[in-house]
Amino acid sequence: MTTTTPLGFKFAVWAAGFKKNDRPDLALLVSAVPAATAAMFTENVFQAAPVLVGRELVAKGGKFRAVLINSGQANACTGDEGVLDCRETQSLVARAAGLRAEEILPASTGVIGARLKMDIWKQSAPLLVENLGKNSAEDFARAIMTTDRFPKFASEEVLLPGGTIRLCGMAKGAGMICPDMATMLAVLLCDAAIDAPLWKKLLREAVGLTFNRVSVDGDTSTNDTIYALANGASGVAAGEKEAPALFTAMKNILAKLAYMLVQDGEGATKVIRIKVQGAKTAQDAERIARSIGHSPLVKTAMFGQDANWGRIVCALGYSKAAFNPATATLKICGIEVFRNRRPTLIDDDPALNAALRERDIGIDLSLDDGSATYELLASDLTHDYVTLNGDYRS
C-alpha cells in the first residue's frame, strides 16, 4: 500500500455471504484510542435501524472506537426488531474485539425490508475481528460496495505547525443504487487531535460543499450515513488556527469521493458540473442548479451528447427561483449558447460537439442578478440506468 492512512486505525473485512457473490461484505475499523466523532445522516423520514442507532449514540456525545458496516442488507423498514438486530451486531463484534458495544458505530447498505441474518452474523463476527490489521482502508472501501463498479478511496497529508497529519475517506454508492438497494455511506478518518465541536463544524461545512451537492437520481435513501473519526494518534493538535488547512484537506477528500459517486452513478457516462453564478440568493442558486440537474430531459440530452440548451433554459424557467430572464447567459462546456433570451450559437458547433463527447460536462449559468453561487455535480440518464432499475429484483 502506497496510499496514506491515518495512524492508529486498523481495518478488517470478511466475506460473510450476505451478498450473492463471494466478495467481502463485512467491514470493520477500530481506532487504538477513542476518537472525536462527527456524523451526518439521511433526512428521509423512514430511517434504517443502523441510522436510528448511530444517530442516538452520536447525539449522546462522547468518543467512539469503531465503525462496523455490512453490505447486502439495509436493515431498513424492519421495525423495532431491526433496531434490536443492529444492537446485537454491535454486541457480537464488541465481545470479539474487546470493545464496549456502544463504542461501535453501525451502518448498513443493501436490500430494504429483510431482517438481518443473525445466524451468519454470529459465526462471522469473530472471524471479522481476527482480520483486524490484516486489511487496508482500501479493502474496507471495497467491502462496503454493493453495485458500485469501483471502490471510492481518497487521502491527504497536511503539514501543520505541530507536524504532519493524515486523512483518508472511503465511500460507496450515490443515491439509491440498485433494485431496492439503499445508500450513500462514507467514513472519514483523521489522526489529528481535535476537539469534537470544531471537528463537527468542519465536517458539516465540508459535506455541505461536497456530498450535499451531488445528484444521481434525486432519491435520498433510508440509510445515507457519514461518520468522521479523529483519533489524535499523530500527536499533532489541530485547533482554530490549523482549522483552515485541515478543512481544505477534508473538503478535497470529500470532493474527490463525491466526484467518484457521480461518476459511478447508476449507468452514468457523464459527470455534469452545473455552476450557477450571479443569483439573488443562495437558495435561488441552489434551486436552479437542482432543477437543471434533476431534469430527465437535460440528463438524457447530455447522455446523447446533444447541446440541447432549450431544455436547460426550460429547467431554469420552471425552477421557481427568482431571477431576471433577460440577463441569463448559458454556456455549455465553456461555449456560450444562450443570452438575452435568445440562442447565440448556430447548431452543430464542432468545438461544442467535441467537448460533449468527454466525460466531464460543464453547464455554466450566469444570472447577473446578485452574487450568490451554487455548484452541483449530476450524472446523466442512460439506458443502463433504466436497465439496472427496471429489471426484476429476482
Added chain:
Amino acid sequence: MTTTTPLGFKFAVWAAGFKKNDRPDLALLVSAVPAATAAMFTENVFQAAPVLVGRELVAKGGKFRAVLINSGQANACTGDEGVLDCRETQSLVARAAGLRAEEILPASTGVIGARLKMDIWKQSAPLLVENLGKNSAEDFARAIMTTDRFPKFASEEVLLPGGTIRLCGMAKGAGMICPDMATMLAVLLCDAAIDAPLWKKLLREAVGLTFNRVSVDGDTSTNDTIYALANGASGVAAGEKEAPALFTAMKNILAKLAYMLVQDGEGATKVIRIKVQGAKTAQDAERIARSIGHSPLVKTAMFGQDANWGRIVCALGYSKAAFNPATATLKICGIEVFRNRRPTLIDDDPALNAALRERDIGIDLSLDDGSATYELLASDLTHDYVTLNGDYRS
C-alpha cells in the same frame, strides 16, 4: 363523423411543411359568433411568444372568435422578434378569414429557438382558411400533434333544463415531448351560453383536478396553453344552477385527455395512478404524490413490473411532507404491501405480479393522519424515453 362537436365551430387544417413529414401542421378553428373565453398558460419564466401574446389578449377580456395553432416550431426563446412574428401570423389569418387579428388566439409547439418561417406562413394562411368547414375537430387534434403517437379527442353531451349542449376537447403531448419539442396544448369548446366569469372559474377548477395532476417527466414547457371557448350557439344558457352538470362534463373531457397524455407520454408503457389519502393537508398529499410520481426509481420499477415497495416508501420518506410514518399503509394494484413500518407481503405474489403486467397501475397510500387527498397520473420511465430524448436532435 359520429363524435359530438359543439355547434357553431368550423375547423381547418393545412400541411404547410413546418414538420419533416407531410402531415398537416396548421390548425384553425373559428366560431360563428364571439365566444366567452377562458385560458391557462405555463408558469415557466421563459414563455413562448404565442403565450405572451395570448396571455395579454385574454387578460384584456372580451370575447374571441378563433384559435390558431402551428406545430413544428415553438416560437420560444425568439425574443421580441418572435412576438412580432406571432402577431403577423394572426394578421395573415385574420385577413384571409375576415376576422380581426386580436380575435384570434395563437399557440405553437415544436422546436425551441428558431424564428417562424414567415414566407411559408404567407403562402399557407389563405389555403388554411379555405379549408374552414371541410375539416373536423379530430383533424384539428391530429394537426397539432408533434411526436404524439395518437390524437387526443374527447366529447360530451349534456342535457340541461334549456336543452342539450355539446362539449369537445383536443389536446397534444404531455410535458416536453421530443428533442427540444415543447408543450402540452389543449382546446376545450362548448356551445352553451355562459358568462365569462363562471366559465373561467369552471375551467380553473377542472384543470386543477385533471391536467395539473399528470406528470410525464416533471418538466414544464415554455408553451403549455389551454384555451376554452363557449360560443352559445346551442341557444342553451348555463348559469350557476346548470354549473355542476357542465362542470362534470368539462372534468370528464379533461380527465380523458389527461389520461391520454400520460398514456402517450414519451416511451410510456404504464399509466400509474397515485392516490394519497388521509394526509394532514392538501399540500402534504400533493407533495407525497409528486415525490412518488417523479421518482425515477419508482418509474423504472413500474416499467420493470416490479412491486418494489421499498422505493415508494423511500420517496414518501424524502417528500418533505408532514406525516406519521407509523400509520402509513401502502397498496400496489390494490394489494397491501407495507404497513406499520414493515413489509406485509412476501415477495413474488402471483396476483400482484399479474396486476403489474397491466397498463393501469394503482399506487394507494393511506396515511391515517387527516382527511386530505390527492391523485396524480404518472407515466413510467423506459428505454424508449431515453432513446427518444437522448438521440441527437438532427
